[in-house]
Amino acid sequence: MRLDQFVSQAAAITRVDAQQAIRRGWVDVEGKTITKTATHIDPSAVVTLDDVLITLPGDIYVMLHKPAGVVSAREDPEHPTVLDLIDHPHRKTLHVVGRLDKDTTGLLLLTNDGDWSHRISAPKHHVPKTYLATLAWELTEAGAQALRAGVQLHGEKGLTKPAEVEILPDNQARITISEGKYHQVKRMFAAVGNRVEVLHRERIGGLVLDDELPPGGWRELRDQEARDLMAM
Template sequence: MNSKRGRIDRFLASRLQIPAKQAQLLIRQGEVLLDGQACSAVDRIINEFTRIECQGQLLQALTPAYWMLHKPAGVVSATTDAAHQTVLSLLPDEAQTQQLHIAGRLDKQTTGLLLLTNDARWSEAISQPSANKYKHYRVTLQNPLTEAYVAAFAQGFYFDYEGITTAPAQLNIISDYVADVILTEGKYHQIKRMFGRFRNPVVALHRYQVGQIVLDDGLALGQCRPLTAEEIASVAENSEPN
């Protein structure tokens, strides 16, 4: 999701459905308050969290919000869906008006850590591949694992359909049928497709960490909580696989 930054005069013109010149006149006449202060510059840059009032009318007052959800299987990573239950429906009433979006989706049957926010810059900093944030998954497989998997994941896989090679991923064998996979990408069904090269179906997939944010083990499936200040701030820090 792109950051909602832009000029105040363009915001007013769009929100109030008035000509740009009229919006600029309102600003110059001191009729517009930004965060409680009169604005006189028509090209002043605002974002989604700037409090905006015009002639006593409140046009925008959004507070940054950051949520952690323990996503259950069978729920889609979307804010709206005509056919399926969405993750947004699992959040409390207070979150329903916060204009949340998902920072890094999970497939319908994948469980685990899902992050939701209304802060576009924060979302981009944690979900974009260029952000280099490691995602940690616990994978349960139908067939036994071997050391050959470790080397193959570290080398990367070429996908003909997209014409791409996946970035190196770390695979740690936990038991014969269970492994932890750590990667920075999130391509379409990527983990299932990588194990598919070994004709080894994924039975269950669970994400338990993104960057330095770890799924709270006190959250049952379907439960959520706001992120702590430390968790929010950790997105600006470098993450390393462990």
């Protein structure tokens, strides 16, 4: 990997700060000072920054209770991002595993493990995701049956994959889908003549949002939780 990438991740500093440190001769690789930021090194190499040994962080898996008004991105010029909520020394190495809309709340995962992220978010793996939707009107049984069979979204040719749907009191419904189309849940309810007013993701695969996490709260996944998601 590139030396500036290594130093940024290992020292939990920005890429720009890592590049400046390298150019100033503060970084040694296997005892030799390297000043070219794009130098490729073995991730297992002995690297020091200002004579202090630095190493890459291990795999990090984070569960976040995403609040409304926060975007699922690393950086945004206008809105707070989910990374702004995470006080982790290596948070800058994390990326979002499947996005939630700015106004959608609930379970969001972040990681620095690309393979794990792909296994969960890639459409071909069909990892189920469960949402609690508050609707403008009560969902009819006919609408629920249509969602269970698959509906045609505006602008698309084929039908959605069958969803699991539970009609709840107070104009709410719980829906589980195994695809990841753009604004899919909202578009599915629109296809049966309804409108989502509030959307909250409760579950990804077998992982349920920790009910002890308040909006904006986060914790690292337990080893078994991370493994179970990878095994789906």
